[in-house]
Structure formats: C-alpha cells, structure tokens
Amino acid sequence: MSGGNSAIERDAQSDLPPRRLACETDDLPVWLDDVQVYPDAAKKRVVVRANIGNITGEPAPGQITIACESCNVAEPATFEAQSIQVKASEWENIIEFTYQPGGEVSLWDEFQPALLRLDLTLETRAGGRPYHDRRSVTCGMRDFTRERNRFMINGRRVFLRGRIDCCFTL
Numbered sequence: 561m562s563g564g565n566s567a568i569e570r571d572a573q574s575d576l577p578p579r580r581l582a583c584e585t586d587d588l589p590v591w592l593d594d595v596q597v598y599p600d601a602a603k604k605r606v607v608v609r610a611n612i613g614n615i616t617g618e619p620a621p622g623q624i625t626i627a628c629e630s631c632n633v634a635e636p637a638t639f640e641a642q643s644i645q646v647k648a649s650e651w652e653n654i655i656e657f658t659y660q661p662g663g664e665v666s667l668w669d670e671f672q673p674a675l676l677r678l679d680l681t682l683e684t685r686a687g688g689r690p691y692h693d694r695r696s697v698t699c700g701m702r703d704f705t706r707e708r709n710r711f712m713i714n715g716r717r718v719f720l721r722g723r724i725d726c727c728f729t730l
C-alpha cells in the first residue's frame with residue numbers, strides 16, 4: 561500500500577498483523593511500504609527488500625529493526641532482533657538487507673508448514689519530528705529447486721498436485 565495518509569489498527573484479541581486503514585486525519589509522512597522477503601533455507605537467512613516512502617521533502621535518517629518469531633510449530637521460538645541504519649531522502653527509497661535469525665530455524669514443507677513472522681519497525685526523524693511505522697510479513701524457510709526432471713523442496717522430492725480443467729496441458 562502506498563500513500564502518506566494512513567493509520568495502523570490492531571485487534572488486541574487477534575494474532576493477525578496490523579492493518580493499514582485510509583484515514584484523512586492521520587498523516588504518516590515517512591512510512592514502510594511493499595515489504596518483500598526471499599528465504600534462503602540452505603544459508604538460513606532471509607533477504608528483505610522494502611520501500612521507505614518520504615513526503616516530508618527532507619532527509620529522514622533512522623533505523624529499521626527486524627524481529628522474528630516462528631509460528632505454526634509445536635514449540636515457537638523467538639530469534640534475535642537486528643537493526644540497520646537507513647536514510648530516506650527521496651520520495652521512494654528501496655532498501656535491501658539480509659536477516660539471519662540464527663539458532664534452529666524450522667524449515668517449511670507441505671507436511672510441516674513451519675512459518676516465520678518478521679516484524680519490521682521503522683523509526684526516523686525528518687524536520688525535527690519523529691516518525692514510526694511497522695509492517696509484518698510471514699514466510700516459510702524453504703528452497704524450491706529442480707533436479708533434472710523433479711521438483712524439490714529443501715532437498716526432498718515433491719509432487720505438485722492440482723486440477724487441470726482448462727485448455728492448457730503440462
């Protein structure tokens with residue numbers, strides 16, 4: 561979602577991530593937008609790409625803190641938070657960094673769909689005013705590859721099942 565007019569709403573009774581709502585009375589001139597994650601199970605890391613929007617007209621230096629916890633597993637774990645310094649000096653600022661949760665990260669597969677929830681918090685200052693925004697992204701730590709004529713997830717052979725009732729054939 562893009563734009564500078566938004567607010568964050570969170571349901572206190574729910575585990576759902578916060579949602580952005582359009583609201584004409586709340587301004588968020590520096591915000592996190594379009595967070596994408598690319599897991600690399602072999603190296604136990606996640607490449608994070610995000611856009612920081614800034615409509616203040618002034619540079620907005622600050623930091624992004626990323627926290628991570630496993631979910632959808634028998635024993636959830638919390639991983640060490642990491643921070644990176646950022647500077648949002650343009651209207652649209654693309655940043656990319658690598659997050660390494662460390663510890664024992666459960667891998668995702670179709671029978672044990674272990675997930676990671678990454679919470680990104682942006683804290684910046686522009687024009688002497690502080691700005692904060694937050695995004696949550698959920699992903700599975702997995703590698704989807706091909707070995708000769710077989711598909712593999714985390715080194716295990718997988719058979720893709722599906723219904724084909726259209727004009728295309730495989």
